[in-house]
Amino acid sequence: MPCLGRRRGSRALELCKTVRDLLKKNLDQLQCHFTWGPQKETIDLDDMMYRLQDSIDLNLKYKARSCNQFAFVNSLQGNYEDAIQNLKEAEKILRENYKDAFERSSIITYGNYAWVHYHMGQLTEAQSYFDKLEMICKPLTDGPRYTAMIPEVYGEKGWSLLRSAAQYYEEAMECFEKALEEDPNNTEWIMGYATALYRLEAIPGTPEKCKSSQSVNHLRRVLELDPEESLAMVMLALKLQENKQKKEANELVQQALQKSPDVPKVLRNAAKFYRLEQAGEKAIELLKKALGRTPHNSVLHDQIGMCYRVQLLEVFKNPLSSDPQNPEFQPKMVLIDHCKHHFGKAFEHRPRTAIKSQLDYADICLRNGENSKAGEVYSKLLELEGIRPENMQIIWLQAGLFQLHKRKSDSNAVQLFQKGLKIENNSKVWKMCYENLDKWAEKKLCRDPHDSKALGVKGLLHQIDGNKSKAIEYFEEALEFDPSNEEYLSALCELRLSFEEHHDL
Template identity: 35%
Template sequence: MLSGGKKPLVKQYCAEEHPLKDRLQKLRCHFTWGLLIEDTEVSDLQDRILEEIQCLDTEHKVGYNLLAYVKHLQGKHEDALENLKEAEEVVQGDQADHSDVRSLVTWGNYAWVYYHMGRLADAQTYLDKVENTCQKSADPSRYSTQCPEMDCEEGWALLKCGGKNYERAKACFEKALEADPENPEFNTGYAITVYRLDYPAKRPCNVSDAFSLQPLRKAIRLNPQDAYLKALLALKLQDVGEEAEGRECMEEALAHTSSQTYVFRYAAKFFRRQGRVEEALKYLKRALKATPRSVFLHHQIGLCYREQMIQIKNATHMQPRGRDRENVDRLVQLAINEFQKASVLKPTFELAHVHLAEMYAEIRQYKEAEEHFQKALCIPNTYHWKSEDKAITQYLKGLKIEKVSYAREKLLKALERLAERRVNRNVQVVESTALLGLIHKLRGEVSEALLCYEKALRLAADLNSMF
């Protein structure tokens, strides 16, 4: 896992104990915020930052500072310097009151990049710029400043870096809001973060259970022209069964010309969940023209093809023949192509692997199906085996030793009873359901194993999905 403490992917300046480093670590910038980024996610993160720079028409962008940090992780320090120069140009044109804070972040990133390049005099120059500005603040510290705008900047960076960072992002925005409860940007960041965290295990949920509704409404009140926020509110309203208000909210979002690529993404998701698949595909393909490397779009297009396949199967009572069978096979292949693109662009995207496995199982390619289920199960944070139950440990050890025998079947039976009892009692349901899949696999019951793996992954995805 990459973070501010790990070296980039290529050789860099190695004066790790240089006295300058102590001062650098006191800065508040991307290098000291402890951003959790898997090395396999760096390319996808870079694509998403570029998409945001290109397509998100709001003042609240992560932008070039985070892109510079990503370039550092790749060892591309000259490119990082170019990104920081672009960040400076954006700040110079920023009319917001906190442009000085964003300069501090940029200067801190400059200092770190120059340090890693071995250009210590340049690093010291930017440290001096930070120090001179911080000394002018109401709460002076030599190399950092404590203010809500800086908390907001940190929150945006954490939010962009994925689900492992969301709780910390939420805390940053909460801290900023304590100082300025009506700030439009602070409320926007907080609303988006809690929307990402607000995914219950089962849908539809009650309105009272959806804790992101009120923050989204408040953020829209303070940012009435933000179509992106309105699209998110529409989806959350759909989640809780408020379909009519959700549709009205989505229509308002689509009426805006701002952030259209992002609005089209969420409009497509909204329409697909209504069963309006053709309309969803229309918006997804329009968005894809602007951002052809979007993991989200490829995954959503795949889901649309999957939905069309399901519609045909339902209409034929699950027995498609002739032209219907041909259409099912065609749609399965189209879905596979899209899910495959998503999984290549973001190897840690477990849902893409789950849906690939489903499609391969549909055309009876069970080897490929199990391969993708196993890939999803091996992704960190998909589900966590936390059980310390000695019985399970002993059963599994026994299964490794025993060949096909009466004793082995007794072990399987005992393990199956234990897993089913946990599922029925709602104890570690994800782990226990996956364990049932393993039991079926050991018995050679491929179809049943795939069903259990799918159910386990869906349960996990409902709790961890960022979409």
């Protein structure tokens, strides 16, 4: 009998595993936060939680969207009971706001419910949400049983991706395009599309950078359909400011502040407009007002730090500010403290994404003679993983300059500049890596024409420029003084082979 009991127990476990595996297969087909791109490795969970909580506390227009994403973030951290509460709140809001269209708008919420119950081991509850999804989706699609690719799904996915990380902006744009195919006059999806374009246009190396008027056209369309959309006003104002259309831009900012005097995103964008107009005090006033509503908002701290940094750079122009006995010295130190405080707050919860804030913090430390503190910042940045290539490139550049000028370590600096060159985006940062390497090599060779490291760098730069014969010449000379250098040997072999193939044609 004990043996029979063990066999029955074993069959029950196998059956349970089969049910769980089948459920997991169906879960992977759902359209919800658990199946979309951003996962634990690609987002800063602490920062995301602060931003989502701010959105929920402010009771903004699309609160259910924040509750849904908060449930996903809580699940990633193992807070499943909190995730269920987030989803209950999302479901309640959707019922109140959408009424007759509730079922269409609840597809993502029910998909998230199914995933959370699955992670909690509550397979029966998870299956119950599959049943609900099947009933909702069956009349909406001829495709998968448990989902329907309707505008509401594409739109929610687009907003989720926009809120996650920059590497998902292009995919977010595509989602809004899909949503607009069926619902071309939906201001929510047009605003999403405009926002994706707006952000992509600011990133060097993206195709949208060449078409910067695209976001302007879509922001104008949003305001045609909804003249009260104040966030679209300030975003459009910033684009017009960029295009030197100052009069209309200024009018839009004033109008947005009248309509939404307490909305943090509107205040933040308006502050950026005034900072770029050199109206620093006005910008700080708006940012502090926004910070009063969302005290943990890292972007607001970064913007305030930038405003104080502009003021600090003006003070540094006065040579009297370096004299502790002079009245100009104390205001300088106050500004340094302000900068460090706000830049520090900006990356406190965003170490993997707030790269610029950390570099700005290090810059302030260097200007204040705190070289060791700046060195600590660069060391931490260099240890980060999973960073966007353009962010890593600027880290290598700034850390390289620090090694070259403050640590007097030529070898470390050269190595960092060379890493920066490997990211081929022809950006301003790439050019600075190139120029610093060239300048360093020329200076070295003036002192010692036989310096193998400098000769190797010149060879690399000529190789990048496509001047193969000159590159071969420099690598050959570098090998005369460092004959066992595998890097030079490999480069020379590759160049010679390429050179011969070209001349054989």
